[in-house]
Amino acid sequence: MGILERKEREKEHRREEIIAAAQSIFLDKGLQLATMDEIAEAAELSKGTLYLYYKSKEDLYLAVVMRGVEIMYELFKRATSTGEPVMKLISNLGDAYFEFFKNNWQYFRMMYFRDNPRLHQQVSSEMLNVCLEQDRRVWKLVIDLIQRAIDEGYLQKNISPVQAGIILWSNSTGLMRQMDRGDNYWQEQMGVNLEETLRLSNALLLDAMMTEKAKQEYPSMVI
Template identity: 30%
Template structure:
């Protein structure tokens, strides 16, 4: 058992090593142009070895998305748990900050994640993999949903469709990330994600408050 354990750790180390290399290569060359050999070289391994740890290129790439999803879940749980004393309002803002953190932690992978969703790549993944992604997504969404539910239960947020709020929040976030990225690419503008997100959350919080006068404006990210 100890040996098995050790083996497993070893295996995960290698996987991490490869994923780190993959991320680097893929940041430099873009998703399409990165080749398995590039990644192998960066990881100081041989191409064949990559296939001992990942079924194929798609799965290697997707594992990076999985990783950011894990990080996302971590951050969300933190918001939900350790900030138990915060008011629903503040929690929603903390949620936004958490998401923005994830963006800053690894914007490239986040965008990759959004692309992965709703792409044909999904169809190439192994069932286990898909299940993992599904799980992680669901968990994160659940946490978000719970945050809103708390507000509803506390009689602060309107009761209208509490379930959809998490979807809307997440959708808004991902949409804004992509859209800001796009504007940056097309017209070379600066990225205003942080500011736009702030405003968006202000509006959203007002919009779901029973009595919007009580909603605290611009609670910020301190």
């Protein structure tokens, strides 16, 4: 009874084709300016068919966002699998996030969607759960790494690894979003280099979190 399986594969394949078409449009125009008709044309399908595979425009959008998260995950995985000492890996992880931003800023922008509760109105709960699950993967990677650094005595025990993760993440994200503004406000009006500011802020946070042992072993990370 291989027919059902083949059909399942073909269905999955079609879902992927639709994502690919949606991706090219969404990355280019963003959620608001992209239209389902346009995506249908790019996918060489009718609009109705799109709705056989995805419940709403927002669902389809999130499916594309998840591809971006996948890219990010792979970058993170690679950056933390070099076998280097744990504090170096944490530093690598920060760099990897910044690399992701620089090379995939369109995906980075698409992700804005995810933390605006107002925009989630049209998203199906299934899709939302799939997203949460994928998030968890990324966060597990981050948190496990920080836990390791604590266990090895490099980061202070009184800060929970989750807290440390959120703090470092929020900080980097906030600064990269400033970089992503259309204008060059900070550079031009204020004479501030945001890339340098990002490095500084990560250094400040890590410096405040590191133990004495870490500061001795990684003098280059001390400010």
